[in-house]
Amino acid sequence: MECVFGLVGNGFTIVVADTSAVHSILVHKSNEDKIMKLDSHKFIAASGEPGDRVQFTEYIQKNVALYQFRNGIPLTTAAAANFMRGELATALRKNPYSVNVLLAGYDKETGPSLYYIDYIATLHKVDKGAFGYGAYFSLSMMDRHYHSGMSVDEAIDLVDKCIVEIKSRLVVAPPNFVIKIVDKDGAREYAWRESVKDAHAPPS
Amino acid sequence: MSRRYDSRTTIFSPEGRLYQVEYAMEAIGNAGSAIGILSKDGVVLVGEKKVTSKLLQTSTSTEKMYKIDDHVACAVAGIMSDANILINTARVQAQRYTYAYQEPMPVEQLVQSLCDTKQGYTQFGGLRPFGVSFLFAGWDKNFGFQLYMSDPSGNYGGWKAAAIGANNQAAQSMLKQDYKDDITREEAVQLALKVLSKTMDSTSLTSDKLELAEVFSSPSGNVKYQVCSPETLTKLLVKFGVTQPAAEAT
Numbered sequence: 001m002e003c004v005f006g007l008v009g010n011g012f013t014i015v016v017a018d019t020s021a022v023h024s025i026l027v028h029k030s031n032e033d034k035i036m037k038l039d040s041h042k043f044i045a046a047s048g049e050p051g052d053r054v055q056f057t058e059y060i061q062k063n064v065a066l067y068q069f070r071n072g073i074p075l076t077t078a079a080a081a082n083f084m085r086g087e088l089a090t091a092l093r094k095n096p097y098s099v100n101v102l103l104a105g106y107d108k109e110t111g112p113s114l115y116y117i118d119y120i121a122t123l124h125k126v127d128k129g130a131f132g133y134g135a136y137f138s139l140s141m142m143d144r145h146y147h148s149g150m151s152v153d154e155a156i157d158l159v160d161k162c163i164v165e166i167k168s169r170l171v172v173a174p175p176n177f178v179i180k181i182v183d184k185d186g187a188r189e190y191a192w193r194e195s196v197k198d199a200h201a202p203p204s
Numbered sequence: 205m206s207r208r209y210d211s212r213t214t215i216f217s218p219e220g221r222l223y224q225v226e227y228a229m230e231a232i233g234n235a236g237s238a239i240g241i242l243s244k245d246g247v248v249l250v251g252e253k254k255v256t257s258k259l260l261q262t263s264t265s266t267e268k269m270y271k272i273d274d275h276v277a278c279a280v281a282g283i284m285s286d287a288n289i290l291i292n293t294a295r296v297q298a299q300r301y302t303y304a305y306q307e308p309m310p311v312e313q314l315v316q317s318l319c320d321t322k323q324g325y326t327q328f329g330g331l332r333p334f335g336v337s338f339l340f341a342g343w344d345k346n347f348g349f350q351l352y353m354s355d356p357s358g359n360y361g362g363w364k365a366a367a368i369g370a371n372n373q374a375a376q377s378m379l380k381q382d383y384k385d386d387i388t389r390e391e392a393v394q395l396a397l398k399v400l401s402k403t404m405d406s407t408s409l410t411s412d413k414l415e416l417a418e419v420f421s422s423p424s425g426n427v428k429y430q431v432c433s434p435e436t437l438t439k440l441l442v443k444f445g446v447t448q449p450a451a452e453a454t
Contacts, residue, residue: 071313073346079305086304109345 002047003134003166003174004034006102006114007142007158008127009150012183013104013112014190015045016159018134018166018174023050030196035180038064039074041106043180043187044084047131048099048119056097060084077105081115081123089121096120100131106182137169138162152181156190163193213325213332224333225326228356231282231335237369238268238279239400240339241383241392242351246420247341248389249279250396252369252404256412269417269431273298275308276342277419277429281369282356283335290334294318311342315352315360323358333357337368341419343427349419365395371403378402389420394444401446409447411437 006015021032035045036057044060046053063083068074075083081103091097096119103115116122116129128142141162150158159179167173175195181188213224238251251268267284271277272294280287297317301309318338325333333356340352353368354360365383367375378399387395393416401409416432432440441447 071310073310075305076307079307082306083304 001133001170001172001174002034003130003132003138003170003177004045004047004100004102005130005135005138005142005162006045006104006128007146007150007155008112008114008148009152009155011106011112012152012155012181013106013114014152014155014159014179014181015043015102015104015114016163016177016179017045017047018132019176019178019192020174021050029198030174030176030194031198033178035178036061037187038080038103038105039068040186041074041182042077042080043104043182045102045104045180046099048097052097052099056087056099057101060087076107076110077103077113077115078107078110078125080105081117081125085117085121085123088117088119092121102129102131104180104182104187106184106187108184112182133170134162134166134173137165141165160193167195212330214328214330222326222357225357228282228333228335229337232337232356232369233372235281235283235369236268237367237371237375237400237403238281238339239365239367239375239379239396240279240341240351240353240363241365241379241387241396242341242349242363243387243389243392245349246389246392246418247343247349247351248392248396249277249339249341249417249419250393250400251279251281251415252400253413253415258412260412266415266417266431268415271429272314272340272342273302273308274429275344275419275427276311276314276340277417278341279339279368279415279417281337281339281372286334287336287338290318290321290336290338293321308344310344310346311340311350311352312347312362314342315340315354319354319358319360321358322354322356326357339366339368341417343419343421367399367403370405375399375403389418393418393440397441397444397446409441411435411441414441416440 003018017034019032020030021028035043044057046057098119101117106112116124116126130138145158177193179190181190236252236254241248253267268279270291298309337355343349351363352360353366365379411434419429422428
């Protein structure tokens with residue numbers, strides 16, 4: 001069951017996603033990166049149908065890049081979020097994308113932001129958000145411990161608390177997670193939390 | 205002159221010219237002039253009205269100045285009916301952008317988009333080009349106040365001061381002499397009125413022969429587009445000494 005969640009801190013936004021690629025009862029791989037870099041200061045953490053997820057996020061990523069090439073300036077996080085919502089809305093009554101997205105970004109003028117966009121093109125600007133069954137646990141945990149203006153250490157501590165809850169309480173909990181951060185210095189990977197590493201075949 | 209090559213827009217002449225585009229620019233050279241000046245705190249647009257009549261409803265209709273979006277306006281020179289089509293196109297493009305991104309469209313992108321439309325009429329479809337030149341005045345958060353000029357070919361450029369329409373070359377050289385980079389909005393109004401009064405054919409300037417509009421920041425911080433009322437315009441003309449006060453006219 002896919003888990004994606006994120007929160008806004010003091011001058012940064014953190015997004016976390018599980019890294020299992022699952023088909024029915026089989027786990028294809030447990031190091032699948034579901035948080036795509038949109039541009040230098042934006043991430044999309046996406047969950048949903050694997051084909052749609054990659055198709056939609058890459059489509060958005062290339063359109064965002066095209067905008068920057070054409071116009072010499074990057075899109076703001078808000079503009080990118082509204083553009084994404086518009087694409088989901090247009091596709092909705094024809095060929096919907098089954099993808100839920102958390103867009104995390106940092107703009108020089110407005111600071112860090114997080115946008116919740118679900119598969120039926122709901123758009124909300126939020127301080128904390130989550131998708132999937134894991135949301136039941138991570139959202140409750142964040143409701144309890146989140147406050148605005150958290151430092152990176154406090155935020156990571158809260159993230160780890162959420163991951164512990166998911167792993168201990170969700171029946172088919174994903175074992176591995178990736179944590180990524182966006183701040184004024186850009187969008188980058190922060191850490192992995194792994195319980196299960198891919199086993200290597202013994203040398204023959 | 206290779207007149208055999210000028211009846212179709214979509215072909216080059218042997219000298220490499222697009223005659224229809226050039227003829228369109230000729231048409232604009234006979235139209236009422238317009239001047240735009242960029243200042244630190246706003247953009248000033250002044251236009252010469254060819255249709256003057258006391259019967260004109262000046263409060264609701266303008267001949268030269270049009271608002272494209274809350275943050276962009278334009279002055280036109282050329283065939284008015286062509287201009288109306290393009291102004292509508294520009295308005296739709298601006299709203300379409302805001303619909304997608306929930307933000308005002310950056311000024312250069314709007315100009316570029318409209319110019320792409322104009323270019324299409326020089327390359328395919330077999331339709332004649334638009335006989336209009338524009339001066340776009342606007343503000344956006346990326347580059348602040350901006351002034352752009354575009355012509356029937358679909359070319360555009362960013363300008364500090366520009367003139368289109370009748371006598372635009374004379375106006376342009378006058379602007380080049382007197383423009384300075386740190387000009388204020390009030391000085392820009394004065395310069396625009398002065399240049400227009402020198403290049404217009406008529407002997408005296410009165411407010412019914414002109415239109416003046418400004419794009420500037422209101423005290424509350426919002427961008428405003430304002431057309432000057434005839435009364436205020438008359439006062440400005442007298443103040444800057446470009447018109448005869450009523451008492452002196454014989």
